[in-house]
Amino acid sequence: MSTDKVRSTKLKFKGEKTKKKRRRDSDDEEGVSSSRRRKDQDDQDPETWVVPEDPVEIRGPTFIIHPSDPFPISVNFDSTRNRIILHSLEKDQAEEGAEPPNILERTPTDVSQVWVITRVSGSPTINLRTGTGDGKFLSCDKHGLVSADREARGPQEEWTPVIMPDGMIAFMNVYEKYLSVDEVAGGSLQLRGDSEEVGFGERFWVKIQSKYKREAHEEKKKKEGMSDVGKADEAGTNRIYQAWGAGRSIVSQSDKKELKRARKEGRLAEALLDRRAKLKSDRFC
Template identity: 70%
Template sequence: MSVEVRSTKLKFKGEKTKKKRKREEGEEGSSSRRRRGEEDDQPDTWVRPDQAAEIRGPTFIFQPSDRSPICINYDSTRGKIMLQPLDKEAVEETKETSLTERVPTDVSQVWVTTRVAGSPTVNLRTGVGEGKFLSCDKHGLVSADREARGPEEEWTPVVFDDGMVAFMNVYEKYLSVDEVAGGQLQLRGDSEEAGFRERFYVKIQNRYKKEAHEEKKLKEGMLGEASMDEVSTNKIYQAWGQARSVVSHEDRKALKKAKKEGRLAEAMLDRRAKLKSDRFC
């Protein structure tokens, strides 16, 4: 005797029954790719910078060391920089993750990168504690115990073709991972060349990468106000007699000033009247 099994799912009167659709071959791969693309587009997603100008905001710095991958941490309790093995703190979800896909799992692994607008150098500040700056003295000693920024707290990031980043200090030496007595690892800042120990993987949040792109476009005039081409403007609005156009340094400065003050049309009319009077005098 067969027993009919009824679904326990609640249904409301008038609700239409949805038909299940079989997943076609290859559809699963496309949906997963689309899902990954959506995740990569999220503001808080950790991504690798393509240019030095993109390195800003929360920053995750790690390196494929000879022994095991390590990241630069700051121990706020002891006030010291620590080089922590990534595999030691790896959780089940990240054990099978490739090195370039690693993301920070603790706030002590995150540094905050700031820069002065237009400057190639950056400052690296601890993300925990009172916010101390990463610095390097003339002897190559690296520390994070200064609350104010100065020349020794400035770093110039250099992005290589393989996507790895080197940090050069004010003395034109590179930040590196050095092995000291007892097999301990520590940061140094006295390397002359950017080799394997001087290169790091850097990850930033996607929102700051997009912000850098927007600033670049704005600087190039793609998103901001269109630059004023006096020659073209004169030909359209002020040309007469075989489209004669007069351009001078003084007029250019005057028009730019008038544009900032919101009286560009008035200034151009005054200039046209002046040019006509000079012509017939």
């Protein structure tokens, strides 16, 4: 029997710590696997560049790549000329004589390749601000012209990230058109924002830093916890305000609409107390 070790094909990002695998008796323990995955994410270097899996994770410093042929390109901002540049990644991060890295292994090598994404809490839209210069916002007008020369944000500076099944992302503007890489006269490439559908030109790989992905998860957990506290436990409330004797909970179909209306108006407890008094009165009459 061969004793050669099998080499792992798992992708590793720059800065990611190597972890030793622990053998388990059962691989179908979903809860254990998910908790282990969360622990691995928590142990990651906060500066590690990772791929977002949910639109709410897209925030902070961001690296945007398009898988153009023959070489992928990154969306850059030239602060000297005050314009957007689509930069070829042909030579970036590739040692002389070596094959270039996989597109998902690439990380920014210059500050001009980094955009800073912000969002209003609870909003599905984001703003993309340049990481160099005075911090201009990426915008698109009604004709599909894309620029980054505005210092204030408005509707034309809002983008909605749409995650595709393969993990790539499309950016939809306020006019419900998509950001795309378009070839113009002379074979050069430029960004436009007037595509009706998502095709190859409208799909981008986006990478964010691990700490912002973790931050998004923590905010989501906090929000879910707050929503659970705010939910009305009707059965429990009935037992508190309506039950007596052996703890019987009495619910009348005729009062269902009234209770529903009271809950919408924020006076459910008061309505249940009134109902309890009425039921007791009817019982002892």
